[in-house]
Amino acid sequence: MNTNASVHPTAFVEPGARLGDGVVVGAFVYIGAEVEVGDGTVFGPHCVVHGPTTIGRNNRFYAQCAIGGDPQDKKFAGERTALQIGDDNVFREFVTVNRGTGNGGGVTRIGNGNWLLAYTHVAHDCQVGNGCVFSNNSTLAGHVVVEDQVIMSGFSGIHQFCRIGAHAFIGMGALVNGDVPPFVMVAQDGYGRPRGINSEGLKRRGFDADRISAIKRAYRTLYVSGAPLDEARAKLEDMAADSPDVRALLDFIGNGDRPLLR
Template structure:
């Protein structure tokens, strides 16, 4: 059975799993579902058609599932889905989807949204993602597994961030960041590969070397369009899973351009 503090307001219809703890002054709406073992510390508000997986830890003054900050939103029945083992710290805000983005915002398992971070409408966030304090993720952003966004960084609307990428603190990311990429700067440039993250997660040396060579072919000095370079990298280094993932990401394309090294900077600082 849930453990609900007397000062909390839990609307009829809300579904709380076994062992859920609802602390003082929390408010939970009628269409909310919270998985077993989760804990809402105090002053947490969860509204809308929101589903939160098992063992979530949600800290004071988080606002989860309130209507999106999109002036086109007209009250459509959109959803917010958060996976298992979420860590949601103080003052975090997460919004559901809109009609223009598929009516759902999704956050995977084991994600950490640290104090003051914001996830806007229609975002798709993978598993094991960390948003450090005051990260701002605009609408329609896609973030792959194991991405880390440093404190105070921001992602522009419709940006794609590939798996295992790292966005430095205070970085403004306006364009797509390749998987395993490292973005830095107030207006982000591609500063190399996230080699530290690759090593920490146990990727083999041979796979990292292949990725380094492909990165230089893609973003180093030389002639040819990005498409030409992608094709050349696929031919030269195809068969390496990491390289294949970067090639697939670039070929898929998106609404934004690709984050590249600044002019005059080497394309292989990873």
């Protein structure tokens, strides 16, 4: 353990854990033997971190986070699996993040600059990108892929093996059981359904009017025109020649284990 880390007298850090410079370990925290923590990361009181887990720099874990625990999967038989967390993430109170499973890739990953608010859950083998916001009580089932800059509103949930494309917005309470393409906004109606594109979020991230217009045309082709999926994809192929954003949306379609949400 690095002597430059600050460890509260009531905390317990197992021999073999590696703490970077400036790490702060609060009261009653437990850190397991196979945990590696990057410089400047802070653990609030009563956090529990099991390994194998690698945590990057300047992360902030608030009270009662449970990180790196065994996957909640009946098939898990104690095989060696891992959790990898990047830099500059915020984990608010009671966030839970599980390690992977042996038959599901073995690793759960969370990228950089994400905000996981109170009571959010990231299950085994999930892959989360960068700059996402998971609002209170939002939940990922196992094997979910969440690309960059996704916003999940409170009490939303994603079915196992679904993919959520970059810049998508999942509305409050929406339950998603299919793949959500990039830029699309989903709102609750029983199970969540597409309800346009995340125009406001795109504007905030510097998308100009031409880019947003191209994405809107692609959305109308896919969701409003009434065309069968194969016909819509053919039309999107033509549109993608002039728009990298439409190309990203088209590349996303049809590459997952779950059906496209339509």
